[in-house]
Every structure is written in C-alpha cells, then in structure tokens.
Amino acid sequence: MASLQLDGQHICGGFLIAKQWVLSAAHCTEETDGKTFQVLLGAHSLTEPEPHKRLYRVRAQIPHPGSNIHNNKDDLLLLQLEEEAELNAHVQVLPLQREDRDVAPDTVCEVAGWGTINHSGRRPDKLYQLERPVLSRDVCNHRTRHDHTITEKMMCTDSRRKDTCKGDSGGPLVCNGVAEAVVTAGSRVCGNYKKPAIYTRIAPYTAWIDGVMAAGDG
Numbered sequence: 001m002a003s004l005q006l007d008g009q010h011i012c013g014g015f016l017i018a019k020q021w022v023l024s025a026a027h028c029t030e031e032t033d034g035k036t037f038q039v040l041l042g043a044h045s046l047t048e049p050e051p052h053k054r055l056y057r058v059r060a061q062i063p064h065p066g067s068n069i070h071n072n073k074d075d076l077l078l079l080q081l082e083e084e085a086e087l088n089a090h091v092q093v094l095p096l097q098r099e100d101r102d103v104a105p106d107t108v109c110e111v112a113g114w115g116t117i118n119h120s121g122r123r124p125d126k127l128y129q130l131e132r133p134v135l136s137r138d139v140c141n142h143r144t145r146h147d148h149t150i151t152e153k154m155m156c157t158d159s160r161r162k163d164t165c166k167g168d169s170g171g172p173l174v175c176n177g178v179a180e181a182v183v184t185a186g187s188r189v190c191g192n193y194k195k196p197a198i199y200t201r202i203a204p205y206t207a208w209i210d211g212v213m214a215a216g217d218g
C-alpha cells in the first residue's frame with residue numbers, strides 16, 4: 001500500500017505494481033497544482049516511526065491520456081519512483097488482474113486506505129482495511145444508483161455502512177489476492193447505499209500500463 005503525499009500530508013492511496021512503479025488515480029493530481037507527490041511505502045501509521053517506512057521521490061507522474069476532470073473515465077495514474085523500492089515483508093509488489101473478465105457479484109474483496117473514516121471526516125493515522133462485496137454492474141447502473149454511468153471498464157462494491165471516502169482514491173481493490181481495480185471518487189459520496197463505491201478495473205488497461213513501464217525503464 002502506498003500513501004501519495006504532498007508536504008508530508010496524505011492525499012491519496014496507491015500501490016506498488018513493479019519495483020519502480022506505483023499505480024493510483026489520475027483525479028489525485030487535481031488539487032496539487034502541478035506539484036509532484038512523494039510516495040510513502042511500508043507504512044501502517046502515517047506519523048509514527050516504523051522500521052520499514054520509507055519515503056520515495058517521484059521521477060515521473062503519468063495520468064492515463066483519457067482521464068479528465070469531468071468524469072471518472074480512465075481514472076488511472078502511474079508514478080515512476082526515483083529509484084527501485086526496497087522490497088521486504090512490508091513492501092511487496094501486488095499482482096494485477098490481466099484477464100478482462102468481471103469479478104462475480106457478491107465476491108468479497110478488500111480495500112484499504114488512510115481516507116476519512118466517517119461523516120465526521122476524521123482522518124486515521126493507521127491504515128484501515130475493509131471487506132466489501134462486489135455489486136453487479138446492472139444493479140450499480142440502476143437509475144436510482146449511478147444511472148448508467150458505470151462502463152465495462154469500471155466496477156462497484158456495496159456502500160451500505162462501510163465504504164471508501166476522501167483520501168482512499170488510488171488504492172487497490174483486492175479480490176482473492178489480486179488487484180482487480182483502483183478506487184475512484186465517483187460521486188464523492190461516502191457511506192450511502194444509493195451511491196455504491198466505484199472502481200476503475202485494471203485488466204482493460206494492462207497494455208497501457210505495460211507500455212508506460214517499458215518506455216519509462218528506457
């Protein structure tokens with residue numbers, strides 16, 4: 001799990017997909033007025049000293065060319081670290097789902113982040129993890145939910161009670177140990193069952209991800 005930070009402040013989640021590459025969400029660069037993130041790896045607490053915590057500088061930030069501020073399409077961001085991450089028990093690469101097939105509805109997946117915990121907007125110091133069931137695209141696209149805005153490159157999880165929120169964007173949705181998708185803010189609503197959590201599925205983007213990493217590695 002990565003924390004994307006500006007001036008020591010957690011902004012968004014992300015995760016290591018290769019020794020020198022982190023995947024996150026393009027919308028995370030919206031309020032950064034061109035500043036470059038630093039990436040914290042190996043952390044559980046954001047503030048306390050921990051043996052495997054290490055802050056990395058970022059050499060390049062590459063948003064998906066289709067990402068934009070008006071919708072949630074192609075909401076992916078690749079970050080190349082200044083150097084390869086030091087891997088250990090607390091810092092590992094997360095395998096990506098490369099088969100482009102929907103995760104079965106009701107599959108229980110997990111999502112983690114340092115995003116706000118509840119309507120109080122309280123921000124946690126320690127990493128939170130949630131288990132959430134996958135919601136079918138048909139239910140998620142219902143008129144009373146996200147009203148046909150969920151494309152085949154997106155997926156949803158139930159947002160009843162436990163949900164992702166501000167600061168969780170960019171983190172991975174992990175199903176059976178594999179990163180299936182990336183948290184996107186969507187309607188930005190948290191904890192309302194009528195607005196299920198939305199994610200950008202990874203499998204449709206593996207060609208783009210591999211292409212950027214191959215070009216970046218020179």
Ligand SMILES: NCc1cccc(Nc2n[nH]c3ncnc(Nc4cccc(O)c4)c23)c1
Pocket residue numbers: 116119121159163164165166167168169183184185186187188189190191196197198
């Ligand atoms: N559950 C989907 C989801 C995933 C990731 C991020 C988000 N939300 C947000 N992303 N960015 C934001 N900037 C301001 N406010 C926000 N949401 C918010 C904050 C307090 C109360 C509340 O009901 C909603 C968000 C929402």
